[in-house]
Amino acid sequence: MIKKLLIANRGEVVARITRTCREMGIKTVAVFSEADRDAAYLSTADEAVSIGPANPLLSYLNMDAIIGAAQTTNADAVHPGYGFLSERAIFAQAVSDAGLTWVGPSSTVMKRISSKCYCRHLADSADVPFIPGTMDPVNDPQEVVVFGRKHGYPLLLKLDKGGGGKGIERVDSEDQVEAIFQRACSIGNMAFGSSACYIEQLVHQPRHIEIQFVADDYGNCVLLGERECSIQRRHQKIIEEAPSVIVTDDERQMLFEYARRMVRKMEYHGAGTLEGLRSEDGNYYFMEVNARLQVEHGVSEMLTDTDIVKCQLEIASGQPLHFRQEDVRMRGHAIEARIYAEDPETFLPSPGKIVELQLPETGTNLRVDHALQANSSVPPYYDPLLAKVIARGQNRTEARNHLINALREFRIEGIKTTITANLKILGHPKFEQGDFTTAFLEESFG
Known part of the structure; x- marks a missing residue:
């Protein structure tokens, strides 16, 4: 059983996880940025470690700082909570490579299912109905135009590796395709490191x-x-x-x-x-x-x-x-x-x-x-x-x-x-x- 857990997150989810850990007899380590130094939830953990400045890129998204905090405090496991690094396969692998237990699915599984198109193929092979659209990413706006002419508008352009409601763009007509495609790709590159998009037909009144x-x-x-x-x-x-x-x-x-x-x-x-x-x-x-x-x-x-x-x-x-x-x-x-x-x-x-x-x-x-x-x-x-x-x-x-x-x-x-x-x-x-x-x-x- 895990003996000491580092929670790689902030806010209410830290207090939520520490509550269960106390009931299970597991020690906990919280991490914090400079902006959260005086946060009340830190007291719910047995230890708290500073991991950097307020900018999340330099703290809660800083894999080296988080793994270093786990090693310094002799934690043997990492729980990512939600948001931040919770669905980053590269972080799950880094945690495992450091000899720590990752609380979540394996990095291999995470990497595969981070692609929504992969999951659509998976659903197809499992005979599970999925939203009609393209099975694989589209490469340019013209593919969206062709799809729209065949299946009609409105349609949704979605990031293959999006999440948290980001990277979902509604396209109502052909003259919107170019601008929306470019915007979606830009969001994908900035937020998720991938510009790949696929198309879903709009599900009415879902x-x-x-x-x-x-x-x-x-x-x-x-x-x-x-x-x-x-x-x-x-x-x-x-x-x-x-x-x-x-x-x-x-x-x-x-x-x-x-x-x-x-x-x-x-x-x-x-x-x-x-x-x-x-x-x-x-x-x-x-x-x-x-x-x-x-x-x-x-x-x-x-x-x-x-x-x-x-x-x-x-x-x-x-x-x-x-x-x-x-x-x-x-x-x-x-x-x-x-x-x-x-x-x-x-x-x-x-x-x-x-x-x-x-x-x-x-x-x-x-x-x-x-x-x-x-x-x-x-x-x-x-x-x-x-x-x-x-x-x-x-x-x-x-x-x-x-x-x-x-x-x-x-x-x-x-x-x-x-x-x-x-x-x-x-x-x-x-x-x-x-x-x-x-x-x-x-x-x-x-």
């Missing part, structure tokens, strides 16, 4: 449905239900829930079978997520694999009483999963609202100092994952996620009401946050009825 799984080295693959993640802005999730109100029991079993096939084909070990879309006519399409702990993993944990981080650590330590599919029970309904340091109207970042903080009271049916403290600063250099509030109820109505009450009790003064935006969404009649798609925000609030 809902975003994803399957959480954990798979060990002994052939055990356990599915922890589906999550509905359709409430998004700029392709980034805001509110997630489980189970989805639109997925039937038969459809759930079908999605589970698709997931098992994909996991076997990938030879995947660890925790991961298969993301997909449900079209307005009820067809389900595989979209991509997230080879890491998801921001919204807590929704599945609340619903199934499962500690996904514990599963990750057991699998990385070479142990079999401590439960099987028949042991999983989905109890009631769970909904999560993400709180960002953003203007609730424009969703523009709002860094600054938190001058007053009041958290809702947590318990069996309410969880708040955060790294907040009064009189602390929210730096402008990183993702503006502040906290996640997760509520569970015997049914969706009860879970929603719990979440609304918790958000009303949550106060953060000194910076703008998306709490009021979350309340507007949760209070909207269409959300209350479960009648929404990924276009909900644009259609409901403009």
Whole structure:
């Protein structure tokens, strides 16, 4: 079993991972940049090590500094959290080359599935439906034009190695192709080191449905239900829930079978997520694999009483999963609202100092994952996620009401946050009825 874990990340996910480590008797090491030197979450770890200046390229994305911190503190494993280096196969390999245990799928698997086109071929071979489009990257704008003339517009141009909602461009007409193709390639080179793009046909009125799984080295693959993640802005999730109100029991079993096939084909070990879309006519399409702990993993944990981080650590330590599919029970309904340091109207970042903080009271049916403290600063250099509030109820109505009450009790003064935006969404009649798609925000609030 892992004895000492370095968490190569910042913010609330550090506090989340250290909580499980304490329960498992695993020592922890946090890392921090100069901007986070006084961050409250650092105290949740047994040790904290400086890895560089505020610029993430010189700290949280600095592989040598992070591995050096692990070696200096005698850590024997590295957990990447999410974001930053979490899906970089080269980092996973560097960790392994340094003689440390990587908490996640192997670097070989990560490198393969970082290509969405590879995953599309994989889905094809596993007889798993995927969004129609090109199987391989397109080489120039003219290929997009030819595809558009044959299949029609609008269509989506997507980065083969994109992620986090970046590099997804809608093309509505032929005269847009050249500019959008160049923009997508530029984003790909800057953000992901690859300009390769492929084409997907637009799925009309889709809902975003994803399957959480954990798979060990002994052939055990356990599915922890589906999550509905359709409430998004700029392709980034805001509110997630489980189970989805639109997925039937038969459809759930079908999605589970698709997931098992994909996991076997990938030879995947660890925790991961298969993301997909449900079209307005009820067809389900595989979209991509997230080879890491998801921001919204807590929704599945609340619903199934499962500690996904514990599963990750057991699998990385070479142990079999401590439960099987028949042991999983989905109890009631769970909904999560993400709180960002953003203007609730424009969703523009709002860094600054938190001058007053009041958290809702947590318990069996309410969880708040955060790294907040009064009189602390929210730096402008990183993702503006502040906290996640997760509520569970015997049914969706009860879970929603719990979440609304918790958000009303949550106060953060000194910076703008998306709490009021979350309340507007949760209070909207269409959300209350479960009648929404990924276009909900644009259609409901403009």
